Amino acid sequence: MTNLDFSFLNIRFLDIIDILLVALILYYVYSLIRGTIAVNIVLGFVIIYLVYLLVKQMHMRLLTEMLGGFVSIGFLAIIILFQQEIRRFLLLIGKNASLRNRSWWAVFFKRKEADKDSLAYIQPVIEACRNMQKSRTGALIVVAKFFDTQFYRNSGELMDAVVSKRLLETIFQKNSPLHDGAVIISEGKIKSASCILPLTDNEKLPPQFGLRHRAGIGISEVSDAIAIIVSEETGEIAYAKQGYVKMNVKYRDLEQLLIQDS
Numbered sequence: 001m002t003n004l005d006f007s008f009l010n011i012r013f014l015d016i017i018d019i020l021l022v023a024l025i026l027y028y029v030y031s032l033i034r035g036t037i038a039v040n041i042v043l044g045f046v047i048i049y050l051v052y053l054l055v056k057q058m059h060m061r062l063l064t065e066m067l068g069g070f071v072s073i074g075f076l077a078i079i080i081l082f083q084q085e086i087r088r089f090l091l092l093i094g095k096n097a098s099l100r101n102r103s104w105w106a107v108f109f110k111r112k113e114a115d116k117d118s119l120a121y122i123q124p125v126i127e128a129c130r131n132m133q134k135s136r137t138g139a140l141i142v143v144a145k146f147f148d149t150q151f152y153r154n155s156g157e158l159m160d161a162v163v164s165k166r167l168l169e170t171i172f173q174k175n176s177p178l179h180d181g182a183v184i185i186s187e188g189k190i191k192s193a194s195c196i197l198p199l200t201d202n203e204k205l206p207p208q209f210g211l212r213h214r215a216g217i218g219i220s221e222v223s224d225a226i227a228i229i230v231s232e233e234t235g236e237i238a239y240a241k242q243g244y245v246k247m248n249v250k251y252r253d254l255e256q257l258l259i260q261d262s
């Protein structure tokens with residue numbers, strides 16, 4: 001009986017680690033673009049590259065030159081077309097960047113006190129959502145672990161206010177000059193109001209989703225923030241995180257979600 005010789009494979013332990021890391025990166029990239037228009041763009045790139053390899057093997061010079069020029073700038077095109085997805089990927093890697101101003105001593109030994117202070121905004125937000133749901137007042141509240149001053153400064157009014165039920169309800173009143181856009185909460189305070197957020201490119205969202213829902217989902221796609229949306233039409237509360245949205249969220253569930261993601 002002939003023994004099979006697999007010595008030609010020459011697989012090292014580091015090669016296995018390498019394959020697993022590449023698989024992990026591909027999984028995260030897929031999870032970031034799943035359900036968005038980016039999937040179709042990636043599929044288009046793959047098809048063009050496969051056609052390029054085919055015509056090159058068949059020595060079709062004109063098509064090879066044309067497609068070769070496109071393939072040669074493919075990396076630059078990917079950076080331009082997928083800048084939002086690349087931003088989300090980098091945020092996923094550095095999601096603990098909000099701790100950059102804290103000492104390691106504070107992170108490990110003063111975490112309970114910091115957590116207690118950072119969670120103080122939750123009850124006012126829940127109470128405001130409860131009242132706005134009853135009055136059918138539309139609202140978009142974004143909770144960000146890291147407040148990007150440059151990003152939000154260009155689209156809203158900067159604030160530095162303690163989170164309170166009355167303040168949130170006042171901001172989202174229809175006659176308020178700040179009711180359009182989103183309120184940004186970070187570090188337990190209202191940092192900005194009337195912010196215009198990027199809309200999601202997800203084509204699979206229900207048709208009844210308006211700009212408020214699409215903006216909430218959009219900001220959760222391009223950052224580590226979560227969004228709470230109160231529907232003006234139905235009063236239903238939605239919760240968006242990492243591009244996914246939970247509908248008809250109850251108050252107790254909302255509290256648990258905010259504690260978990262803070």
